[in-house]
Amino acid sequence: MDSTVTKEVATELLPIIRVYKDGTVERLMASPIVPPFPEGDPQTGVLSKDISFSITPDSSISARLYLPKLPDQQSHKLPILVYFHGGGFCIESASSFLVHRYLNILVSQAKVVVVSVDYRLAPEHLLPIAYDDCWDALNWVASHSARGATDKEPWLLEYGDFERLFIGGDSSGGNIVHNMAIRGGVRISGAFLVDPYFWGSKPIGSEPKEGHEESLLSRLWKLVYPSSGLDDPLINPVGPGAPSLAGLGCSRMLVCVAEKDILRDRGVAYIDAVRTSGWEGDVDLFEAEGENHGHHIFYPETDKAKEMFQRLASFLNH
Template identity: 65%
Template structure:
C-alpha cells in the first residue's frame, strides 16, 4: 500500500516529480518567506492580498518608503515570477528579495502575481490568472468603490502602469502585452511599458547557438510539453514561439515601450535577441530597447543580486520603470 502511494507517474527533472496519489514534489525552488511591513534593509514594505477566491489568485505588494515632504504617486509594476510555470512563487525568498530591491531602486509600487502552477493547473491557467490580476489592478483606477486596495488607490499612478517578468514570467509578460493590444483593460488603462528579463521563448527550429540535435529532449522542450500538454502546436505554440507558424504579428503589442534583457551565457540568449529584432521590424509603433550583460547566465541577478553585473541590471530596470 505504502509503495503504490509513492509510485512516480510523471516527472520533469530536475524540477519536480508527480506521484500516483496526486502529490507533486517540487525539487527546486526557494522557500517561502513572509512579507514585512517595514524592511529596514531597503525601506520597502510588503503585504499579501487576495485578488480572487474563485479562481484562487493572490499577490504580494511592495511599497517603498515615501517621504512626507515629497509625496508623489508611484509607477505600478504588475510582475510575473519565473520558474518554468511549475516552480517558485510570488512568496518565495528569491522573488521577495528581487522585488524588494527593484521597488526600492525604481521607486515603484509592485504587484507580484501568485498565479496557479502546473502540473496541477496546466497552461493556459497562468496566462489567464495573470490577465485577471492585471485587470484587477487596473480596476482600481475607476475609484468606484467596488475594489479597495488602499496602497494602489493612495500611491499608484495609473498613467504609468508597467508589466514585467523574468524567464517564464517574461513569457507571460509578452503574452499579456499581446492580449492588451487586442482587448481593453479596465478604466481604459494603457500599459506604459513591459520588460522581459531573459524571456523563455523556444521552438522546433534551432536559432543561433541553440542545440540542433535532441531538441525534443532539451529541458526547454520537455518543460513546455509538461506544463502545456494540450497545446495543439507543441513547442511551436505561438505563446512560446512568437516567430512560429500561426503566431500573430508583433506589431500588436499593447504597450508603449519594451525592454528586452539577455545574458551572454544564457541558452535562451539568441532567441531573446531575435525577439528584439523581430519587434523592431514588425512595424510596432513603440520604443524597444535591448540590454545585454556579457559573461552571465540565465537570471543571474535574481540568484545573486549583489554582484556588479546584477547592480547594473537593476539600474537598467529602474531607469526603464522610472523614466
C-alpha cells in the first residue's frame, strides 16, 4: 500500500504559487536564497549585510543593506534608497538571488546606500500587512535623521544623506512605492516605479477584453488581498475613489515600463494621471522597447537592461 499522502490544493496560480488546504505554500517561481557579502560581492565589490529592527515591542522587520565599494577617503554622503522587491506580494524576499544580484548591480553603478525591505508575504500574511511593514521600515530609516533616535544603523549614519532619501521598487514593489508616496508624512526626494503592478476591474488599452476577472493578475490580487476588490485604490490608483495623485509625497518620479508587458498600459495611464493631477513634481517615463516584465532583473547582461540601470542610476544622482 502506498503511504504517500496527496495533499489537496486550495488555490493554484501557475507558474507563481500553489496553496494547499492544510495551509502549506509552494512558491514555484521564487529564486534561491543567497547570503549577504559583508566583505564585498566578488563581481561588484558591493558590501551587504542582514539586519532586523523593532518598530513595536512585539514586532520586528528584516532588511538587507547594501553599501558600494568606496575610496578610502570618502568625503561626501550618498543617496539612500529604501527598496521594495517584486514578486506579486507572495514570492521572493530581500535575500532572494534575483533581488540580491539586481541590487548589487544598481548599487555599484548608482553609488547609493540601499535598505531592501523584507516585508511579510501573502498568503500567510495577507495585505495590507506588506504595506504596513514597508511603511514602518521607511519611517525607521527616516528616523535616523532625528536627534536622540535610538536603534540606529551605522551604515546609514556614516554614509547616508537624508536630504536625498529615495524609494523604489519593481512590479508589486512598484505598487508599494506608490502607496508609500501617497501616504505622505515622510520627506522623500524621489520615487521610481518599474513595471508597477496596477490593475482594475475593467480592461484598458491592449489588455484582453475577455476573461479579465479570471486573468492571472486579477486572481493574484484576490489571493493576496481577498477582502479587497480590483478597484481598491491600493491596486487601482487611478480608479473611482482613489486619493488625488496631487498629494504624492515626493518631488521627482520615474516610471519605467516594458513594451511587451501586460502591465505596460497601466503604468502609462498612471503617469498620465500624475501629470494631469496638479502634482507639482517632475515625472518621467522610460520605456524599454521590445522587452517584457522584469527583463532587467532576469537578464541584467542585455543592452536594454544596461540602459535601464543607467537610467535608474542617473535618477538617483540628480
